[in-house]
Amino acid sequence: MSDTYDVVVKNGFVIYPDKTLRADIGIKGGTISKIDAPDTLKGDKIIDADGMYVLPGLIDPHTHPVYLDNMRDLSKTGLWGGVTTVVHYAYAKPGQSQLQIIKDWKAEGESTAYADFALHGGLFETIKQADEIPACFKEGVTSYKMFMSYAKLGWMTDDYALTKAMDFIGREGGMAALHAENGLAIDYIQDKLLAEKADITERFLETSPALAEAEAIFRATYLGRLMHCPVYIPHISSEEAMKVVRFLKSENYPIIAETCPQYLAQTWDELKKLGPLGKVGPAIKHKSDQDFLWDSIQNGLIDTIGSDHAPKPKKVDDDFFKAPYGTPEIETLLVNVWDEGVNRGRITPNDVARITSENTAKIMGLYPRKGRLDVGSDADIVVFDPKKEWTISGDNQHTNAEYSIFAGHKVMGRVSSVLSRGKVVIENEEFKGEAGHGTFLPTNTGQWFKENYTF
Numbered sequence: 001m002s003d004t005y006d007v008v009v010k011n012g013f014v015i016y017p018d019k020t021l022r023a024d025i026g027i028k029g030g031t032i033s034k035i036d037a038p039d040t041l042k043g044d045k046i047i048d049a050d051g052m053y054v055l056p057g058l059i060d061p062h063t064h065p066v067y068l069d070n071m072r073d074l075s076k077t078g079l080w081g082g083v084t085t086v087v088h089y090a091y092a093k094p095g096q097s098q099l100q101i102i103k104d105w106k107a108e109g110e111s112t113a114y115a116d117f118a119l120h121g122g123l124f125e126t127i128k129q130a131d132e133i134p135a136c137f138k139e140g141v142t143s144y145k146m147f148m149s150y151a152k153l154g155w156m157t158d159d160y161a162l163t164k165a166m167d168f169i170g171r172e173g174g175m176a177a178l179h180a181e182n183g184l185a186i187d188y189i190q191d192k193l194l195a196e197k198a199d200i201t202e203r204f205l206e207t208s209p210a211l212a213e214a215e216a217i218f219r220a221t222y223l224g225r226l227m228h229c230p231v232y233i234p235h236i237s238s239e240e241a242m243k244v245v246r247f248l249k250s251e252n253y254p255i256i257a258e259t260c261p262q263y264l265a266q267t268w269d270e271l272k273k274l275g276p277l278g279k280v281g282p283a284i285k286h287k288s289d290q291d292f293l294w295d296s297i298q299n300g301l302i303d304t305i306g307s308d309h310a311p312k313p314k315k316v317d318d319d320f321f322k323a324p325y326g327t328p329e330i331e332t333l334l335v336n337v338w339d340e341g342v343n344r345g346r347i348t349p350n351d352v353a354r355i356t357s358e359n360t361a362k363i364m365g366l367y368p369r370k371g372r373l374d375v376g377s378d379a380d381i382v383v384f385d386p387k388k389e390w391t392i393s394g395d396n397q398h399t400n401a402e403y404s405i406f407a408g409h410k411v412m413g414r415v416s417s418v419l420s421r422g423k424v425v426i427e428n429e430e431f432k433g434e435a436g437h438g439t440f441l442p443t444n445t446g447q448w449f450k451e452n453y454t455f
Helices: 071-080 098-112 126-137 159-172 183-195 210-226 239-250 261-265 268-278 287-298 330-342 349-364 446-452
Strands: 004-015 020-028 031-036 042-048 053-056 058-063 083-092 116-123 143-147 175-179 231-233 255-259 381-391 410-420 423-427
Touching: 004 031, 004 349, 004 381, 004 410, 042 423, 053 349, 058 071, 058 330, 058 349, 071 083, 071 098, 071 330, 071 410, 071 423, 083 098, 083 330, 083 410, 098 116, 098 126, 116 126, 126 143, 126 159, 143 159, 159 175, 159 210, 175 210, 183 210, 210 231, 210 239, 210 255, 239 255, 239 287, 255 287, 261 287, 261 330, 287 330, 287 349, 330 349, 330 381, 330 410, 349 446
Parallel strands: 004 042, 004 053, 058 083, 083 116, 116 143, 143 175, 175 231, 231 255
Antiparallel strands: 004 020, 020 031, 053 381, 381 410, 410 423
């Protein structure tokens, strides 16, 4: 007599970076128990994926649950977009304890989150907070973000403090994540434009130059190599930056490159009419930058994609210079990558599985529990309908932000069903998740580098 599974996802095209199978997936106890020929497995619950793609749940390595969406809300809007694991930046502002912030966020996430989560640290007063890094590693947090920009806000980590933090992180076996822009050069440019009473909206890209991004990536990676500390560069926005990444990788420097869907699906020329709503840092740049980023995904220079989900309260007619950086992005991550990538022939569905899930799981040390649809892995599954056409709007997103920079974009492809550790959380456009279902995932960010680099 054949086994009956808790849930069976039937007849879908199961996507891996290296292959595609038409298969049934049988789930027991929250994990994948069997993968077999289509229409062969029996289950108490059946998800019919006929004609659809079955993807590993997305892992978003770049989220900020401190603005309009908290940890509970962010995990919910993420699930609507097929993101089953989120990695939040747990920022410790000046005067705060990084260790205490991590403990507080772990407790909040485990009591309120709908989806599994991990944490990066985030150092704003690096010279002092770096001393807590060894204790924070014991809490399961092995990556730490610092800003090489925003000096006037008091957020910038100078090279002395950066070297100190990298020394701690490297010795503990983690990685440093850097907002890589030359902050002092950018502050000078902003001050110069303000003194000229320039139209900041029109000249916004001057305040986030590709050369400032490229220089900071180069400097960060060299300092990391000096201190035996791998680096992770989030939200890469430009061709100039990727040329530096290409050189560094050719020299076997330990660097991970992330970009975001906003850089792949928008240009500043298109966004300018939205004013402050399109203000992100680094800035969204030109079509030539967008094309180079897609080329870098195709050739493997870009390792992963994060949303940089940072929904902040702002309106089109706000003062552009004073408006905060950030936009809501997590729910449209998959559909934008799919529509701009797969539907336009730039990448394959297999590439989507690689850059939105498997690579990210490996980078964060969560693989093979997360990132791939294999027996024994968590049953984090997205059933994606490639034929569903719809139009993105602020109204059909589930973030607490009331806008989307993609509003009005007609896209082909939509999430149909989502499972988180075997629990059906989205089905037929109905949310079935439970707050507190999410669990904290300790990371091991040194694992990827030990396997791929020699210091």
